[in-house]
Amino acid sequence: xxxxxxxxxxxxxxxxxxxxxxxxxxxxxxxxxxxxxxxxxxxxxxxxxxxxxxxxxxxxxxxxxxxxxxxxxxxxxxxxxxxxxxxxxxxxxxxxxxxxxxxxxxxxxxxxxxxxxx
Amino acid sequence: xxxxxxxxxxxxxxxxxxxxxxxxxxxxxxxxxxxxxxxxxxxxxxxxxxxxxxxxxxxxxxxxxxxxxxxxxxxxxxxxxxxxxxxxxxxxxxxxxxxxxxxxxxxxxxxxxxxxxxxxxxxxxxxxxxxxxxxxxxxxxxxxxx
Numbered sequence: 001x002x003x004x005x006x007x008x009x010x011x012x013x014x015x016x017x018x019x020x021x022x023x024x025x026x027x028x029x030x031x032x033x034x035x036x037x038x039x040x041x042x043x044x045x046x047x048x049x050x051x052x053x054x055x056x057x058x059x060x061x062x063x064x065x066x067x068x069x070x071x072x073x074x075x076x077x078x079x080x081x082x083x084x085x086x087x088x089x090x091x092x093x094x095x096x097x098x099x100x101x102x103x104x105x106x107x108x109x110x111x112x113x114x115x116x117x118x
Numbered sequence: 119x120x121x122x123x124x125x126x127x128x129x130x131x132x133x134x135x136x137x138x139x140x141x142x143x144x145x146x147x148x149x150x151x152x153x154x155x156x157x158x159x160x161x162x163x164x165x166x167x168x169x170x171x172x173x174x175x176x177x178x179x180x181x182x183x184x185x186x187x188x189x190x191x192x193x194x195x196x197x198x199x200x201x202x203x204x205x206x207x208x209x210x211x212x213x214x215x216x217x218x219x220x221x222x223x224x225x226x227x228x229x230x231x232x233x234x235x236x237x238x239x240x241x242x243x244x245x246x247x248x249x250x251x252x253x254x255x256x257x258x259x260x261x262x263x264x
Contacts, residue, residue, distance in 0.1 A: 091181035095189035103211035
């Protein structure tokens with residue numbers, strides 16, 4: 001029985017329903033409505049998320065936003081942070097008996113040093 | 119009552135990154151006396167350095183007490199030159215340093231001699247290079263000296 005048929009039956013016989021049944025229907029509707037309000041999140045059969053609670057539509061995107069900001073900050077910091085031993089490398093390099101320009105002179109390393117080692 | 123709360127949280131979310139950045143920015147006057155003593159040659163430039171560079175330099179300051187007096191002197195005399203390098207140049211230096219560390223100790227010791235000879239060789243080459251035409255040809259206003 002589809003919903004149109006039910007609506008038709010209800011409309012046609014609305015006047016014939018006695019007051020006690022009407023009262024029952026009314027209280028059943030109130031109960032259903034109060035349960036409907038209490039449900040925050042309903043996952044419907046076809047897999048679509050619907051926000052039944054008025055506030056969840058604000059809180060959920062906001063929580064996602066906060067998580068996103070935290071993730072950006074975390075990854076940003078992790079990217080910037082030097083590898084564990086790199087500061088040791090800097091200290092050792094600066095303290096080495098070979099001066100800094102020797103290490104930045106690629107010509108010395110690529111051709112001259114390799115050639116003189118052979 | 120419920121409406122201002124999301125707005126406040128949203129505002130906090132937007133201000134969070136700048137707050138975090140402000141927390142991370144380490145100013146010269148926030149350094150410990152020991153850190154300031156080691157990094158003294160960089161006192162003027164410190165506040166302009168990017169945060170990752172500050173972190174690396176603080177790492178150097180941390181290792182500093184473990185170095186010998188000669189090494190400490192070297193570090194301090196080289197800090198300014200080191201900070202003037204571009205990040206790419208510093209990366210290249212680190213890579214070359216680590217490659218050199220793989221050499222056996224006797225070869226490693228010889229590298230300094232090779233560097234000195236290389237510098238001498240390059241200097242001689244530069245002195246032998248022909249002068250630019252304008253400098254080589256004397257003009258009427260500058261007679262040749264005998």
